[in-house]
Amino acid sequence: MIDQATKEKILDAVRIEEVIGDFVSLRRRGANYLGLCPFHQDKNPSMSVSSTKGIFKCFSCGKAGTAVSFVMEHEHLTYPEALRYLAKKYNIEIVEKEESAEEIAGRMRHESLQIVTEYAQKYYQDVLWNTDTGRAIGLSYFRERKFTDETIRKFGLGYAAGRQHELYKDALQKGYKREYLIDTGLCVERDNGDLADRFFDRVMFPIYSVSGRVIAFGGRVLDDSKPKYVNTSATPAFKKSKNLFALNYAKNTDAGYFILCEGYMDVISINQAGFENVVATLGTALTPEQARIMAQYAIDGEIND
Numbered sequence: 001m002i003d004q005a006t007k008e009k010i011l012d013a014v015r016i017e018e019v020i021g022d023f024v025s026l027r028r029r030g031a032n033y034l035g036l037c038p039f040h041q042d043k044n045p046s047m048s049v050s051s052t053k054g055i056f057k058c059f060s061c062g063k064a065g066t067a068v069s070f071v072m073e074h075e076h077l078t079y080p081e082a083l084r085y086l087a088k089k090y091n092i093e094i095v096e097k098e099e100s101a102e103e104i105a106g107r108m109r110h111e112s113l114q115i116v117t118e119y120a121q122k123y124y125q126d127v128l129w130n131t132d133t134g135r136a137i138g139l140s141y142f143r144e145r146k147f148t149d150e151t152i153r154k155f156g157l158g159y160a161a162g163r164q165h166e167l168y169k170d171a172l173q174k175g176y177k178r179e180y181l182i183d184t185g186l187c188v189e190r191d192n193g194d195l196a197d198r199f200f201d202r203v204m205f206p207i208y209s210v211s212g213r214v215i216a217f218g219g220r221v222l223d224d225s226k227p228k229y230v231n232t233s234a235t236p237a238f239k240k241s242k243n244l245f246a247l248n249y250a251k252n253t254d255a256g257y258f259i260l261c262e263g264y265m266d267v268i269s270i271n272q273a274g275f276e277n278v279v280a281t282l283g284t285a286l287t288p289e290q291a292r293i294m295a296q297y298a299i300d301g302e303i304n305d
């Protein structure tokens, strides 16, 4: 049994071009890598590997996936076996142990919270693109700020429309548990016991883990009301002091350094301008943990305490 923390450590360490590069000779082509596809009789290199997105795709046979699925397919391994293979490659120690009932419950809860958070990201994104309010307020705000539609989708931006499209109503109707809506920090319980959305009348910035999973949100008002930004409060998967906005993109560049910005809007603008090595703190002053994370991913990174 591989515990969740180790699994995340493995997925965070993986660089897909290194993993595939062990089996297929890859050459760089722009932002991607190109090689002969091992899943069909390939005469011309038709497999493209994106370091940034962490995925591969063959344009001839259509085979596509992540580093883990590549290893599973290529080496005929199960998912846990592929993780073990990658752990070995990246010198990550796996502590084997039997899960207790309590641990199983904890893991299921963690997974449920993750599912609810991912649902919320899609919900806010859907409101942004597919409702009148979302388009008139949220989408037009992003476009005024010169974000392209591609950029808006790349960052999974959304809109919390308040009374007109309440997340909690949609979520309860779809069967998501009230408890998880509160524990993810998406909703709050009123004194009278009613549920209410934490985020309303705000454009929504999903915050991703290093491996690219949504773990939290930052919401920004569009008028002068305060606070300008509301972030998800700390959850088991999310600690402001230990995460950086857009690190999931910034970690993949070869720049060797990071551009540290103050806000999400700055990061997205700079990223759109072609500099992916850009991150921001999450509404806090820079913490030693964040500095260490940047040093770890920057080439030849060094940090003095």
Ligand code: ZN
Pocket (backbone or CB within 6 Å): 037, 038, 039, 040, 042, 046, 047, 058, 059, 060, 061, 062, 063
């Ligand atoms: Zn192929």
